[in-house]
Amino acid sequence: MPENWRSQKITQGLQRSPNRALLRAVGFQDADFTKPIVGVASAHSTITPCNMGIAPLATEAEAGIRAAGGMPQLFGTITVSDGISMGTEGMKYSLVSRDVIADSIETACNAQSMDGVLAIGGCDKNMPGAMIAMARMNIPAIFVYGGTIKPGHLNGQDLTLVSSFEAVGQYSAGRMDEAMLYAVERNACPGAGSCGGMYTANTMAAAFEAMGMSLMDSSTMSTIDPEKAENTTLAGKVLVEAIRKQILPRDIITRKSIENAVAVVMAVGGSTNAVLHFLAIAHAAEVPFTIDDFEVIRERVPVLCDLKPSGRYVATDLHAAGGIPQVMKMLLAQGLLHGDCLTITGDTIAERLKDIPEAPPVNQDIIRPWENPIYAQGHLAILKGNLAIEGAVAKLTGVKQSSMTGPARVFDSEEDCLDAILAGRINAGDVIVIRYEGPKGGPGMREMLAPTSAIIGAGLGDAVGLITDGRFSGGTYGMVVGHVAPEAFVGGTIALVQEGDQITIDALARSLHLHVSEAELEQRRATWQPPLPRYTRGVLAKYAKLVSTSSLGAVTDLD
Secondary structure, eight states: OOHHHHHHHHHTTTTSHHHHHHHHHTTOOGGGGGSOEEEEEEOOOSSSTTTTTHHHHHHHHHHHHHHTTOEEEEEEOOOOOHHHHTTSGGGHHHHHHHHHHHHHHHHHHHHTTOSEEEEEEOSTTHHHHHHHHHHHHOSSEEEEEOOBOOOEEETTEEEOHHHHHHHHHHHHTTSSOHHHHHHHHHHSOOSSSBOSSSSHHHHHHHHHHHHTSSOTTOTTOBTTSHHHHHHHHHHHHHHHHHHHHTOOHHHHSOHHHHHHHHHHHHHHTOOTHHHHHHHHHHHHHTOOOOHHHHHHHHHHOOBOBOBTTTSSBOHHHHHHTTHHHHHHHHHHHTTOSOTTOBOTTSSBHHHHTTTSOSSOOTTOSSBOOTTSOSBSSOSEEEEEETTEEEEEEEEOTTOSOSEEEEEEEEESSHHHHHHHHHTTOOOTTOEEEEOSOSTTTTTSOOBOHHHHHHHHHTTOTTTOEEEESSBOOTTOOSSEEEEEESOGGGTOGGGGOOTTOEEEEETTTTEEEEOSOHHHHHHHHHHOOOOOOSOOSHHHHHHHHHOOOGGGTSOSOOO
């Protein structure tokens, strides 16, 4: 074991009697004071099925750390259930929780002089929150995904949480009766684990595997399967070895490894939230990476996997077909992955993938052959124009047309928009604008799964556009554009849109344009007044004061 961790402990007092006395109270024996102290950051809670299976995994992690010669120290961090808070005021806390999680892990590890940390997370913000903390602290670290949920079943069809949201839209449009609505609700989520499609949790877990900060083949395991527990024990052992070798997060989180992660996000058809989160992770690791870099990667990486929300399959199906290692090997074989990137095991990406075949199994259609992708290019496009000078993020899966022009239907909150959709006041050809939902304006940049699912459920998914300075759930698909920056609250052009203005969304041209003259926009800007903050005290008020624009990752610690 290198002396740097031990000398730090001596310097900071852990060899002095009062400090040792407290550690003895939590289980330390004489021999344990020479071992590395390893934090186990557990996001266990019964708030959400995504996290309710984490406590047993934390026990497995502790066992792996002890077996490898470390001293585990378990502590908790928070979670927000995006699915439960969706469509409510509570969703404003979702993105905020990413930073609370990062801050809490950093605080616990640095305050207690931990030599490394293993974080276990489930719901969407656990992953980026933990990774931001790891990149900031730069002590040996590994991320363990709590695992995905098994699909629900009804009438021979697989269900996920998004099925329930879409059923509400179908019911409101008269396309589903009440009995079926409740049947979908009762069967969509059968137990523990994160939402089953390639939504945000599974997207970020897959990306961390590709980046080298999680063990290979771990991101598509089911929470309740025995292999998840075994993999978590192994992760504890791997982390102790990384402490011995002093393999640090910033050795792993590099420009090239982030490019690997984003390439996998494109290949699996992942969530728009990956854009926001990887900008924040890059910022924490002090890696130069911008919103425009996503577009460069998108142009060269096809979508290879037929996964929900726009496809047919869920993460456990992907796991059975070879999982993320199979996708990575296909990208590596085509020169689209940096094989020399280091992983937490001390091996390179290429070394970890050496035994994986270059082509997917022939008896499945979840991972497409290279010559027959779902889409020839990636699905997360960066759009710019007078409506999004800094950029916006469009998700192109599941759309039949790449561009549309239509009249603006303007709403200053998600709730007002959802009421209009459910009341049948949105027509084919409309371009919905939901504003004042950005990082500062919301505050908290809510996800718009309720409106987008209602649009899909009403049968308007191919006929209606939606743009917002808020975010979208990983379960969203259709002609939707989020993360519009600058946001309305700071006077971005989206704040100046009026009902009936013509808006063009053009994915191929990567353009988001408001058809109003510059002279008219200047007149509107001269009379525009910023709204009063929605919160003046508490965590949302603090967040609104600190948070950056979404084009920089909505980070809270800019210089």
